[in-house]
Amino acid sequence: MKDLRTHLFLAVLVLASTPVSGVLPRPQQQTDSGDVFSLGEEFQFLAVGVHSTPMLQNAFDRYRAIIFQRRKPDGAAPALSTITGCDVNVTSDVQVKTLTTDESYELHVRAPRLFVRAATVFGALYALETFSQLVRSDLSIDGTVITDKPRFAYRGTMIDTSRHFYPVTSIKMHIDAMAYAKMNVLHWHIVDEISFPYESVVLPQMSLDGAFSPKHVYSIAAIREIVEYAMLRGVRVIPEFDTPGHVSRGWGSLGVLTQCYDVKTGAPTNFGALNPTLNQTYAVLSTLLAEVRDVFAPEAYIHVGGDEVPKECWQSNPQIASWLHEHPSVKDFAGLETYFEQRLLALLKAQGSSYIVWQEIFDNGVEILPDTVIEVWKGGHGGDQWLWQTEMAKVTGAGFKSVLSAPYYLNYIAYGADWINYYSIEPANFTGGAAAESNGLIAGLEACFWSEYIDATNLASRAWPRAAAVAERAWSAETVTNLTDAERRLHEWRCMLLTRGINAEPIGTCSVNAQRVGGPTLQQWCQYQVPGYGGYCAEEWDPVYSAPWDR
Amino acid sequence: MKDLRTHLFLAVLVLASTPVSGVLPRPQQQTDSGDVFSLGEEFQFLAVGVHSTPMLQNAFDRYRAIIFQRRKPDGAAPALSTITGCDVNVTSDVQVKTLTTDESYELHVRAPRLFVRAATVFGALYALETFSQLVRSDLSIDGTVITDKPRFAYRGTMIDTSRHFYPVTSIKMHIDAMAYAKMNVLHWHIVDEISFPYESVVLPQMSLDGAFSPKHVYSIAAIREIVEYAMLRGVRVIPEFDTPGHVSRGWGSLGVLTQCYDVKTGAPTNFGALNPTLNQTYAVLSTLLAEVRDVFAPEAYIHVGGDEVPKECWQSNPQIASWLHEHPSVKDFAGLETYFEQRLLALLKAQGSSYIVWQEIFDNGVEILPDTVIEVWKGGHGGDQWLWQTEMAKVTGAGFKSVLSAPYYLNYIAYGADWINYYSIEPANFTGGAAAESNGLIAGLEACFWSEYIDATNLASRAWPRAAAVAERAWSAETVTNLTDAERRLHEWRCMLLTRGINAEPIGTCSVNAQRVGGPTLQQWCQYQVPGYGGYCAEEWDPVYSAPWDR
CATH class of the missing domain: 3.20.20.80 (Glycosidases)
Incomplete structure (x- = not known):
């Protein structure tokens, strides 16, 4: 057990580093252990299951780069228990995602090694994404156990x-x-x-x-x-x-667009939908x-x-009219649309x-x-x-x-x-x-x-x-x-996107009240320094902040 | 006089190059001569008046770069009368812009040299901007005389x-x-x-x-x-x-923000406007x-x-109340605001x-x-x-x-x-x-x-x-x-901004009708190839196009 002074020291240290309001989208279950760890420079992912695929290796490389690029240049590694790696256990060899693919995962943040378990590589990818969102810019991370899966498949x-x-x-x-x-x-x-x-x-x-x-x-x-x-x-x-x-551009040379006619003069005009x-x-x-x-x-x-299938052009076309005459089972232009779809889907x-x-x-x-x-x-x-x-x-x-x-x-x-x-x-x-x-x-x-x-x-x-x-x-x-919780996480997630090179826009501005009530300072939110933007992600959240939907 | 065949050749040539629907903002007067010229590689601006300032020279460099960077890599110089330079005559030495500065200019597009006349360097800058918008990407330009000045000074x-x-x-x-x-x-x-x-x-x-x-x-x-x-x-x-x-952040240490008080308890709360x-x-x-x-x-x-001067904080502050008591000429809090402004403006x-x-x-x-x-x-x-x-x-x-x-x-x-x-x-x-x-x-x-x-x-x-x-x-x-004319010019002006490195957004999408009615092809509008965007500026304009405000 750590003594109280260490705990207090850690609390201050963590408060001064990048905040992590939480993962977005919020996981199904998350239980924090109260521990705080630090990622070591030697940190590596390791596939420990039978399934170590190129897809998994590619994700390991990607996420190691993402996590370590966020480290502040002057951020000395805090004196915490060090995490030296992450063991990833994928239990099946599914490589193609469908609507029934298991995307669930477990993520155990603990020392000396993190542990991920997932039924498929796709679940493992999400574990890595979640992990990357939990690591602060000074490479510290709170101990936690996350059990997660999506509500919807698509x-x-x-x-x-x-x-x-x-x-x-x-x-x-x-x-x-x-x-x-x-x-x-x-x-x-x-x-x-x-x-x-x-x-x-x-x-x-x-x-x-x-x-x-x-x-x-x-x-x-x-x-x-x-x-x-x-x-x-x-x-x-x-x-x-x-x-x-x-349909229009690109189909003209194929002879499949319906020729439309002026209903008064009978002269050909433009082209309409595909001719069924x-x-x-x-x-x-x-x-x-x-x-x-x-x-x-x-x-x-x-x-x-x-x-949005337009019928006017079909209705103006005499060739279609005579086809309908020859095919009495197709009763009308709605029927013609159904006829088309039936043949297409077959x-x-x-x-x-x-x-x-x-x-x-x-x-x-x-x-x-x-x-x-x-x-x-x-x-x-x-x-x-x-x-x-x-x-x-x-x-x-x-x-x-x-x-x-x-x-x-x-x-x-x-x-x-x-x-x-x-x-x-x-x-x-x-x-x-x-x-x-x-x-x-x-x-x-x-x-x-x-x-x-x-x-x-x-x-x-x-x-x-x-x-x-x-x-x-x-x-x-x-x-x-x-909404308040979502806004906070959405804001930080947007800041994270900036650090990952994606030009996401701000979702709002900050409140000036934080300094007055002794809440976290502006500097304690969203510390990401984004070269080229200078975008500070300047929102501020505190108890007296009036959210847009409360005004 | 050119013979008719040359004219026809030129017309086709021009149609196939960058369109110029017109300058934005539209000049006060523009009279086209019917000639078409081409800028030579040797093209340079030259100050011919008594006032050749660093500001003017800087603009010459800037606009020469802008105009020539747009040239298509494979665009052979067309066989037109060549413009070898532009003479710029600025008649006064005004260097600081105010609300009464003369911003007018004349621009004569003609061979062998263009001519610009302006009362001030600021008018000359606008002549150059107008000129840059008239040059097509193959460096051809229509002969014209433009006399222009702004409607409003600000x-x-x-x-x-x-x-x-x-x-x-x-x-x-x-x-x-x-x-x-x-x-x-x-x-x-x-x-x-x-x-x-x-x-x-x-x-x-x-x-x-x-x-x-x-x-x-x-x-x-x-x-x-x-x-x-x-x-x-x-x-x-x-x-x-x-x-x-x-006012709030930044002013706290200066002792000039009004201390606000809870009207019920009399306890100090936050800070308000400057204390007048x-x-x-x-x-x-x-x-x-x-x-x-x-x-x-x-x-x-x-x-x-x-x-938006808030009065509540002033009203809650006993020091301000006693000051008002001592200054009966300031009758109320509206008067206090006026008192502040009067002193500030003095x-x-x-x-x-x-x-x-x-x-x-x-x-x-x-x-x-x-x-x-x-x-x-x-x-x-x-x-x-x-x-x-x-x-x-x-x-x-x-x-x-x-x-x-x-x-x-x-x-x-x-x-x-x-x-x-x-x-x-x-x-x-x-x-x-x-x-x-x-x-x-x-x-x-x-x-x-x-x-x-x-x-x-x-x-x-x-x-x-x-x-x-x-x-x-x-x-x-x-x-x-x-609106149709403005939309066309706004669209092209936006494409021009992309070529100048400014990330301007699209103002709409194209109509598919152009190909049908023999109007200009998509390729004939906005030929700017923008590295990194691939944004095609894909609008299309033709007589059957239905503009948003006509739908």
Whole structure:
């Protein structure tokens, strides 16, 4: 047992070093031991289970660098019990993440060696992330035992590279931030009407016609690089090729867009959605999506969109009218949409792909495979509920897995601490929500970043730390809702991102009251010195601080 | 005269190179000659008037670098009449900008040499900026004659370095962008309650106590560097030391803050505004502001705030109560505020400083010097008008110069093309506005960036290009209000900022319609290739494009 004076000394020492308000997202269980340790320079990770994979070794290198780069230049190692390493025991050899992968972990912070146990390498990655967040900048760390696992299996963000193009480096940086927030699915809305940057080898004309320029493309090699980069960080990359609407640039040469006609003059005008009546349409999709399946391997899911299908162009086209006449089983244009989806999904099934679709596919009663994931995206209010609440009840009531993005459209911005709006949405708050959750029918949540007003200049600052509010909602227990506690951790997590090279924006400003009431000084919060920013992360928290939601 | 085939060849050539939709802010008069020229590699600026100053030479170097760095690596010089240089004739030796400085210029784009005439070096700087915006990336330029001058003398932005700290490099970059928008006043709200980063030599304890950390300060040397940097770009730097409210950190050791008391128990609590009843208060202000006057020289104006003065603390303080009893001419706490301002402004007058104040000083009837500038900032609506309309009528009706910032608080953000909200505010739209403008009583406009949610991570992307909407309102004629034209120029100006290293955010996304109607291709708009961004500036403009305000 240490004597009291040592304890007091340690308390002062710790207070003067980097604060750690807690891990974000907050772990399921954490029990501190009251001890304080220090990492030794000799610190190394060691795989002690039977499964020492390159993925694990890569994570060891990454996190050792992250942890030790934060050390203050003048920080002499405090005289504490030293931790000389971390033993990591992974008990299974799962290498590909799915919706049923075990992501749980245990982390024992103790001397002389830390201990991590995880069923899969993916759980081990999260243990390392948690550990990295607990180490202060002077390399001291509190003894603790953490037992953790995510509430939801799918914790995603969506990026849109059609409306603006992101270079590969921006996407990698976004994946880094996702991993730091323990998010695990990058829904890559790679093409849309505005541009077609996917550089196909089998259909090269699509990006030649549809990319902003020959430089604004994602080659197959670049995509494979991104997929590999993400996989090493526990992030799946699910591509979206939206059909039959949201198509234009890139598709023109393939003869699959519907020719629209002026209803008064009968003259041809522009082009609309994919033409569901042409076999060529399915031939093109089959060729394209087979390649996509291969390029994004090992990911089995493809998102094939299905949202906002416009019917006017179909209705104006005489060839479609006569096709409908010849196919009386397809009763109308809604039926034509269903006909399209049915053939598309059959095609995907034949290729061995699973699929995610926007909610319209479900709403229209298209026959879908049991492992289909339905993404609920429609905003707005209807009756006494939000539309997403009604929709989630229907989708999960029908036994389908759902991903909820409707209340998490983070491309929308508002002045102030708008992360609170997202953080406060409880995703199981709908009729039958608790049962749906326990049956695994709420696959998870997704923070969407449509890119009308976002490109590489502001992706990082717009997305982070705001998306981490959704990350915590997707990972932590339903009871983790205290805003003051979340704000404190979100603030520190944002400071941490700056030290890791990600240009996350501030979430607020500091209170001036701390000095008056003898609370912690400004210098005791967020000591990270960020070269080039000078951003001080200048928030201050103390008992008299008036939080934005209390004003 | 050129033959027709040459003309056609040139037309095609020009269409394929960087588009130039027009200068931002739009000049007062521009008459194109129909000729197209090319800048030769030997191009140099030359001062031909009697006044060849270091400031002018510095601008020559800067703009030659800016113009030639944009040249495409593979762009062979087109076979056009070559411009070999630019003669710049400055007719007066004014070196310090004030509210009455002549900023006008003439720019003649013609071969073999361009010609610039300006009354002052400041007008010449704007001629060079205009010229740099007209040169395409292949170094071709249309012949034109531009006669230009600003509508308003004060075209400002306000930055706040108290709520978050900006490093000097961020501030310089902000000044660069201001100069590109022909803005000319940086209102530097350098200190406030949250932190006191101004590092005084005469009162060193203020930043020792009040800065976030010893690193988060602006030394006198750093400030002089910024002032010099700004002056070279035609930007005045006006510091604000807000009093008697908005003070806290940094002032504690000086014995000038009012001790507040619990009205029930009589116990001392925290500290409030400056105590107007102490001679020490004026001694401190005199010492501080004399230094500030010197550090920011040659600028004669100091902004001394005066907004949002809280009275509760004064009311709770028995020493102030007895002082009021001894000074019956000061009738109440409003009178006490006026008493403070009267003494402060007399002190400034004695030091030879001019002053800008927030509108409360005027509203409270404080006696002020004729050259005082009143900044109108209060938002909201009253009766059938915006409050700023009522206030502008009052301030200018009383014969005072005004700066309007109320409708230009650009720290507020909203989803979408919110620059339109600012662009659409006509500042002379108040009772007596036209007369006030013609009498010079609308000194100008100011785009404010309070920094609760801004630091170095997002200052550039939040401020630009949005603040350029205010810049055009402040510079161009009242009739320049076409949103489609403004959006096109704003988009290109933003792309230009990227090439100049400023991280300006996108203002929207492109339309897919251009390819269909035979309009310019995406590649013909905004060809700037921006290393590191990949940001394509992917907007597209064509006759069928549906602008956000038309949807």
